[in-house]
Amino acid sequence: MKLIVGLGNPDRKYEHTFHNLGFMAINKFAEKIDAHFTKRMCDGLVAEGYFAGQKLLLLKPLTYMNLSGISVRQIAQKFKLLPRDIYVFVDDIDLPLGKVRYRESGSAGTHNGLKSIVNELGSTEFKRIKIGIGRDEKFADLADYVLSRIPDEKIDIINLEILTACDFVLDKLKNKE
Numbered sequence: 001m002k003l004i005v006g007l008g009n010p011d012r013k014y015e016h017t018f019h020n021l022g023f024m025a026i027n028k029f030a031e032k033i034d035a036h037f038t039k040r041m042c043d044g045l046v047a048e049g050y051f052a053g054q055k056l057l058l059l060k061p062l063t064y065m066n067l068s069g070i071s072v073r074q075i076a077q078k079f080k081l082l083p084r085d086i087y088v089f090v091d092d093i094d095l096p097l098g099k100v101r102y103r104e105s106g107s108a109g110t111h112n113g114l115k116s117i118v119n120e121l122g123s124t125e126f127k128r129i130k131i132g133i134g135r136d137e138k139f140a141d142l143a144d145y146v147l148s149r150i151p152d153e154k155i156d157i158i159n160l161e162i163l164t165a166c167d168f169v170l171d172k173l174k175n176k177e
Contacts, residue, residue, distance in 0.1 A: 001054065001079060001081065001085065002056050002057070002081075002085050002086070003056075003058075003059060003076060003081050003087070004029060004059070004086075004087045004089070004169065005022070005026065005068075005072055005086065005087065005088045005117075006022035006024070006025050006026025006027070006029070006060055007022035007023070007061065007068050007089065007091075007113040007114075008021070008065065009023075009064050010060075010064065016149050017146065017147050017149055017150065018091050018133040018146045018148065019065060019091055021089070021090070021091040021131045021158065021161075022088070022089040022091060022113070022131075023060055024162055025089035025129070025131060025166060026058055026059075026089055028162050029089070029166045030047050030049070030058050032166055032170065033049040033050070033056065033170075034049065035047040035048060035049030035056070035058055037058070040062075041075070041078075042059075042071050042074035042075040043061060043062055043070055043071040043074060044059045044060055044062050044063070044074075046058065046075070051170065051173050051174075052170075054173060057075065059072065065113040065116075066112045067116055069113075069116030069117040069118070069120030069121065070116070070120055072120060072121065073117075082125075083121050083124075084125050084127075086121075087127045087169055088114070088117065088126060088127065088128050089129050089169075090111060090113060090128055090129070090130055091130075091131055091133050092109075092111065092130035093133055093135055093142060093145070094109060095130055095131070095132030095133070095134070097132050097133055097134040097154060097158075097161075098132060098157050098160075099132035100130065100131055100132065100161050100164045101129075101132070102128070102130075102168060102172075103128045104125075104127055105126065105127075106124055107124060108124075114128065127172075129169060131158075131161045131162065131165055132161065133146070136148075
């Protein structure tokens with residue numbers, strides 16, 4: 001079994017913000033494998049599905065970004081999953097808009113959601129699919145930028161990044177990685 005996580009913030013006011021790209025990606029991923037978020041458990045919304053002969057749990061933590069690790073740890077413990085069985089979709093301000101990067105493990109960098117997961121799991125050995133949002137010099141504060149609404153002119157690029165990220169994970173799962 002693999003756990004696929006999308007990081008974001010649950011309030012409606014955050015739906016179309018850069019910091020919710022993880023939620024957008026996990027929603028698209030669920031659509032691709034015909035899974036539906038119908039269960040609430042472990043401080044999150046959960047969907048179950050199958051792909052390439054593997055059972056998948058999909059998780060949207062409802063603990064807000066900075067505490068995402070609580071939900072991830074709870075579900076990992078409940079289903080006896082190791083960090084290496086976890087994939088996390090996440091926005092990345094250090095990647096330019098239009099870029100997607102995959103990491104098998106590593107530091108959390110500046111991302112508080114990833115820091116929370118590292119802290120709660122006690123491990124950096126989970127997979128990250130980073131979706132680039134770049135920086136915007138108009139915003140002096142990073143929090144103001146990541147919590148800002150995605151401008152219409154960037155939606156097509158974001159949607160392409162999300163599709164790329166989802167297809168990448170599906171390829172990894174198909175190859176049993």
